[in-house]
Amino acid sequence: MPKTIAAEIPLRIVASFRRAFGQFLAVPLAVVLGFVLAAVLIYWADTTWSDGRVPSGFGWLGALLGDSGSLATLLSTVASSIITVTSIIFSLLLIALQQGASALTTQVTDQFLMRRANQFYFGFFIGLSVFVLVNLVTASGIHRPVFGTAIALVLTAVALCMIVVMIYNTIDQMRPRQIVRTIQRHVLAARTVQTGLLRRSRRKPRPDWPVVGTVRVEGSGHIVGIDADGLQGALGGLSPVEVELLVPLGRYLAFDERVAVIRAPAGEPPDAEAREKVRRAVLAALAFDDDRDLKGDAAYGIHQLATIGWTTGSTSKSNPDPVQAVVESLRDILFRWAAEGDVPSDPASALVIADAAPGEAIDAIETLILVSSESLQAQVLAEALRTVAALLPRVPEGWALRLVDVVRRALSSLGEHVLTRELEQAIDALAEALDERQHPEVARDLRVATARLASTLGALNSRSTRVPVQG
Template sequence: MNKKYIEDNKIAIIQRAFSEFLLLPSLIILFFLFLSYFTYSIDQVKIGWLQPVRLLLKNHFFSNSEATSSLLGAIVSGTISVTTLTTTLLLVIVQQSASSMTTQVFDQFLRRKTNQFYLGFFVGLALYSMITLATVNPPFNPVIGGTVAFSLTGVALYLLVLLMYTTIDQMRPSEIINAIHNRVLNARSRQLDMVAYTTIIKPDNNQKGKEVVTAKGGYLTYINTKKLAEFIAEHCRGSYIYFTKPIGTYVAHNEPIAEIVAPDETHIFLLAKEIIKQTTISVKRDLDQDPSYGIVQIETIAWTSTSTAKSNPSPGTFCVHTLHNILSCWSEDEPVEKDTLCGSIYYCDDTIDQLMRSFENLAVVSSESMQHQIFEAILDTFSKMLDRVPDQWQPKIERVILIMLSVMGDHVLTTALDNSLNTLAAQLRYLGEKETAEAVDIATQQLRNSVGKLNSRSTRV
């Protein structure tokens, strides 16, 4: 088992490398290989309508094979040197940014298509020039190949300028966080397509199900609920699947991910095999399928910048605003239109719970580092969103508010914090949540009593 597990991990690492970064550079390098063959063929055939152009280039730039060889040699050595130095510098920039913004920077840098294109272009150009250089052999003079190499070198030099700008631009906290934000929204759309084939209502029976366990450890990154629902409808009518782990959960080897309730053993055997086939376990969470992972990434960036490790409220505040926008976007989503086959698969979607936990955690870290700006931003988020979120989400927000009150004593009651608390209490009263509003009023008054007195965080309340 251990040997098979190691082999599976190696395959997964290779697949992840291509899905995250290597696919586009590899395709571009293959294009340059094809281009080298194409230009070599043109130089060999000497097409009639190209002859005037070829003679013009030969007379002014590529007079003989020695001149072409020297030019191509300079292009190859220069391209390799510049690419090496630039890549080293960029890695230093990324490393410096990661030291302040956590390792989430690496993930965003690798997944940017522009970064993949730049690397593939530089490596492909160097490889193209080397191949063309290898074909130079008097009396053969690759005029067309040399011209293409020379022209693309000019393009590459300009791309170096773009590469420097785009890399520095990508390292800005706002760009990193916004990139995660966009991927979270896209991942949620895909996740809702998966949820459409599931139900949150368990049948009211106490029948014990047959557990389905994983063959390897990792994160549950994908469940093809559509295929499972169709399989049950076609082969196992009357059977049910209960997924006990939401997307993004870590499961160890031989741990259960689902339970099967079926009328006979044949259905159980068939469904267990199909569940393993239609679920994906990976060594790393997948942001393209798991919006909760993106929320955790934003929370981690905010935690690192807000805590006493960095004490920088600006990125943390922007993270809270980003989570605010995510909550706002999801609040306006139409209810999931369930498929007719949804009743056979139970799945508990905990994405909103994860979003609320992130607000909780950031409130705690703002208290630890006495960053009242973060605390205010969270209060403002709830004040604006309480009357906009679906009714079933309001108790979750109220619970977070009550938890925040328990750590609020570490903050100084600034004017902005006082206004945020008063606005929140007024909004709660307007919505009829009098108990929570009263709790906010009492906590605010206790903190207000500390104003005008000499206090430390341990004696303020």
């Protein structure tokens, strides 16, 4: 085994545990530990019954539940019932999750696991089972767990009622629009985390500082974190340099791929030892993992939305409703980001990181325009074009240029469609938005293409000859 791969294994194990706790395990384990602590406290409270003392006002409870043998029998019945019900319910939930994943792709698993309610449900049922078993084990001739048994019965009744709520929530979560909206919320939350990183860096390198070194990764995986503060501190004690990351957060890199370049003032290049220190500082500041992290990587959520849109919008599923929900979510995301404006940068920062998330969202819209031509879903294309038309007057100039390029490229697929009224209205609105944003040439090309498509109405054409090719 190569040394570099062997060195990665402990780091990957730590990253896997960190990801597992961050996505799912933290809440269930906290709930289970809460039940264990409660069992310990209730055991101490039950010592009064074991000593032959009846707590004031609770004599009726001891008479109702009986002696230690009766309590042990009751707890044994409750424990077996809870464990059986828990295994059945969890199996049904996993089947529901599998059905949702088969309908929309495996992208649904992240949002299912990251829901706090789901985490609490899992922790509650497991914790309750542990709680009942602890009280069952302590029931003996010298210990009478009256309070523990009473609380176990009450919590069991709560658990049985909770099953109805849990089943409804699971079914509701598997609805395509609910899945899309949940991923959208995760994208917006990840953007907030990502914005903090971007504020501690700059968007563009200094144009008069040439490249004096290259940083290549010594392992492989997705970039899931950047310790900007640690890197700034490491660079502060060196000669003037800046580090430009060549790839965005979340990008996969193979062994020995370039991840960053080192820049320095012209005529003041750092020596070999200083460049090596910078290289080591950059690699130490980057965290890699086999999987992307939805909590801090907004582009990953965008990727999930685009994947759901492509799967459901193509002829693989031919279901226009989820893909329209994806387009609506992308529109809302971009409107919110546009309202915030470009992320401010730190002019004094020695770290250069490009803001790739808005471009990823625009590229996702372009992908959904393409898939609508493959499946002939004119309603999806109309929704996507209305989204572009609505965004053009509101977004910064750089985003607008990218949207205009999306329109120009989308013209290639327009001939696959029939010019429905909804599609024609969307195209007219888009052309007006292009004129308003001072892109009359693209608006003209769009109107010409629409006129050619309109000329085919009332004529019998196959899909491949719907719009005749000009000679």
